[in-house]
Amino acid sequence: MPVTIKDIAKRAEVSHSTVSRALHGSSLIAKNTVERIRQTARELGYLPSAAARSLKTNRSQALGVIVSSVEDPFFGEILQGIEEVAQKNSYSLFMAASQHDPQREQAIVQAMSEHRVDGVIICSASFKAEQRRQFLAYGVPIVVVNNQAAEDYRYSIYHDDVDGSRQITRHLLDLGHRRIAYLGNSSSGRTTLDRLNGFQQEMGAAGLAVPPEYIHEASGGGPEEGLAGLEYFLALSYPPSALVCFNDMMAIGVLKGLQQAGIQVPDEFSVTGFDNIVFSAFTNPPLTTFDQPKRFIGAEAARLVLELLDAQPSRDTLEPNASSGNRDYPAGTGTTTQPRVRMLKGRLLVRETTAKPAPSPRKP
Amino acid sequence: MPVTIKDIAKRAEVSHSTVSRALHGSSLIAKNTVERIRQTARELGYLPSAAARSLKTNRSQALGVIVSSVEDPFFGEILQGIEEVAQKNSYSLFMAASQHDPQREQAIVQAMSEHRVDGVIICSASFKAEQRRQFLAYGVPIVVVNNQAAEDYRYSIYHDDVDGSRQITRHLLDLGHRRIAYLGNSSSGRTTLDRLNGFQQEMGAAGLAVPPEYIHEASGGGPEEGLAGLEYFLALSYPPSALVCFNDMMAIGVLKGLQQAGIQVPDEFSVTGFDNIVFSAFTNPPLTTFDQPKRFIGAEAARLVLELLDAQPSRDTLEPNASSGNRDYPAGTGTTTQPRVRMLKGRLLVRETTAKPAPSPRKP
């Protein structure tokens, strides 16, 4: 049975209120009393009960992090950033993986609501409006990261995928490529649209038309889908000379496929990834990709939630009928009402899977 | 301000105790009263407060997971297994990364203790005895995964690294290799020793002496260290024909180094990894490795903690002076006292980085 402030109070021969105040450094308590109490607290190995404090203060000192899959190394790095900031501000993290399963999502939202997390960071692309509302009903601030429906949320951090994709495409154009294709991941919603968008914008700016068969959306974002996607493109009667992949994982699958097909990279075929996951530097050859500042994105997301918490004085000052309107927060919270969206830019990382196109394509 | 059982009580015109019992399905309450109360609870969108319940029951319905680095894809997969089991049993997860930093470790232990997690799973190889004692003082069950000092803990799940390493080595021996070296990661403690051990056992069983310079321990487990390690071995006057790497990440670095050096894999040089992380199937060539059932390991760890929780009736039945002796749990907890160590076996995964040695080595 853990030590409580009452135990300390008994030992130090004061009331438990005095102990509570002393441990918080209240100026009401005499200096030496404070020191004496702190000393006995140390001796007894006292650790406050988060539950009790949370009950009283309506603050759990915990954030929820919802991710679609823990296995994905991409989320791992974002998590790292979140974790760092949270830990520095002495917040703990509740972590859960939705696995794209609505039922799990529901369970997660419920569990986190019961634990009264002070805020939530959602890194899952497919997060339903339904669950979101449940959080909002509790007045829990939500920050989304790279969400497909970022504009539905008031607070979000995301990466400028359009810009990144444009840079990637421009790089290929600069090398001299003209027949460039895009391999997407339809299950990632908005993200793939942004990247496709950037691709098309840049192709358009270069005065090049993209034939519809040069745009292919796979149903997932793993190496397998990359491999399958490559096969699709190679089977075309007029295959591309360069392929812009939705992400690094798919690009890795593509590289594997090219190797199996005996096609030299980058001399005969150029490939680009996106995200710059750790392994992209160690593919063979090393992958040209776009470096998303993942850790920074995570950190920024965490900072934003914490900022919202500071602004929002306490949960119980909100009026109970918060379900009015479609706004994320009930009116009356004052200055914090304006939405905040932060868009971060990454940088192009030219490695060795891109080069000028082969001098003699099969067709002129 | 969230809905409480008192709100429900008022609406349903009963006392809050009745509500509490009804929601728990107590047989004391009349069937139709239960239904009526459940209905109003649903209407009001009631969610119990984990804090309040935790305060009363001494159960937080949360587990702590301490990992050394979130970025490491290896831990990602273990986490997945843990998460699955936890979610299925409606436990939430507190997650934190120690980053091999003792100070952070201390902060994590404290935070988790304050939140009164019901149990802890430690996936960090380097976890100090100091912090462990703090958990034990609170009677928090600990399960360690692949820890360097597994025998210090009563409950642990680990993978049979010795066996795995033997299988890997035997595979190389069967292919005809004689000059086989081992590249370790000294910062992983026990794990690298086990793997080295298996390597040496199998070499010994084959009647082969391993020259001391064929054993090299790097100071980390990433691709960079792999690359550096390879350089060390290649600089030897009598380099090996095959290299057993501590893990896949290092092997990937080694592959890169070999490619840079223009050495053909597997024709001129064989390489093996360990762990079977997702990317090992997509290296060029695909990596021969040892498949650790990571997800299963995580799941087993979670199951073990939960089992311990079932056995351990409640925290407050323990006598307060739990600091007697060096045992993990004070005597008197009855049947749960015997330690539980579960060792899981993986399987060899032969891919394409291993082949019979080149017919004409530089020296006969």
Next chain:
DNA sequence: ATAAGTGATGCACACGTGTGCATTAGTACC
């Protein structure tokens, strides 16, 4: 010497939930 202040501490209640015990109403038995 009394009033007015100030500094330090304790009392008592609250947060939301769970539970032993008392209370009430209804039923069956003699």
Next chain:
DNA sequence: GGTACTAATGCACACGTGTGCATCACTTAT
């Protein structure tokens, strides 16, 4: 019709912490 029992519900306290208010001792000014 009184007793003994069961079924259903309420009362009141507890968990550990935080805090407004009252209390007390002691100093200072009048």
